Amino acid sequence: MRPLTVGDPVIIGRYLLLGRLGAGGMGVVYLAEHPKGGLVALKTPHAVHLKDPTLRARFAEEVEFSRRVVPFCTAAVIEDGTDRDRPYLVTEYIQGPALSQVVAARGPLTPTWRTASRSAPPRRWSRCTRPGWSTGTSNPPTCCCRPRGRG
Template sequence: MQPPHDLPEKIGPYRVLGRLGEGGMGQVYLAASPSRRLVAVKMIRPELLDDPHWRARFRREVASARSVSGFYTAAVVDADPDAELPWLATQYIHGISLAEAVREKGPIPEQAACHLGAGLAEALIAIHRAEIVHRDLKPSNVLLAGDGPRVIDFGIARPLDARPLSRSTIVGTPAFMSPEQALGEAVTPASDVFSLGSTLVYAATGTAPFGTDRKTRGRIVHRAPDLTGLPDPLRGLVTLCLAKAPEERPTPEQVLTALSTLLDAHYGEEWLPSAVGELIGAQERTLAQLTAELTPPHE
């Protein structure tokens, strides 16, 4: 989390405290409401607004995020897609991204990976119940919190009944997209299951199953995944998730059942490894410094 420096003072009614990150569409800020509730506010990049496509796309993101309810997603608090600089505020999750956790501390243990997979499956159930395909499930869009993972960022989510994009318009993150997405074909909820499988491989091994270079999309379509280092209890399920044919993949409900059975049989309730907990603790200390000024000394 980056402290205030060249940041907007306010976005809508929210006072900006720091920068949480950025993506292709915009910046994400930590902010506080007038009642001092913490939120994460995503604001679209000014240079994109000359193209009406981006404002329309942001409206779709707001609509998608608002339609999803579930414990393993971040709830929408407020939004103004028609503002001069459109923004979306969601519940602030006290955690760090899976990408940061693996980058800083290495792959997560087998037990934590099983808990992660179960949480992601439950998130996908909620997302698909809202008749949406996320299309960008990846480590940087998964937050690890003390009470479980959260799926964030509906920037390229699409309704189930949306018309397929043209083959020249392939969106998503190559290392974690499905074969049909890599080919520019229609995507279904099964595409998100493929991405879940790739994300679990990354979490448990530290590497994406099809690599991250310019040939990644070709390997996703034509090659078997590299599952080196993936713990045996996860290998069979992940292999099914990474089936090339969408109809051969399990549903999120089946993934959840399989991982819940595995957790009941072999593991306890402990979820986050201590090393990741330390990263969250360090972030919370930074958060405390940023928010200290919100409370006057006499309170």
């Protein structure tokens, strides 16, 4: 986790942001504190994209897609909402290194590890994706790894 940066919100919805878990072209994923206790991941578009109707539509599609995915080998959706015209998606926080960190530390993954780590996603993706549409949830910077599945 990295610290919040200048310009980052401190609270979105009812969630206190504790730091940055990652960022991509569309938005930022923060580590946040759930009001009833515990940690969650909160994703929201970058501030510069909040007025972009195309990006807002893509974010809304991602929220809809995330709600349809069975939470097996992926983070379960807790809620989504809008705070002062800023959409956000809250999911469970699954602690683990990013796939890119695992590859950097250990080198290329062995066939056994790749097969075990990918046993469920191909079935999941085949049910959820459609031609011309993709999701960023399996990109190496935003994909976390656990020694034995979600745990």
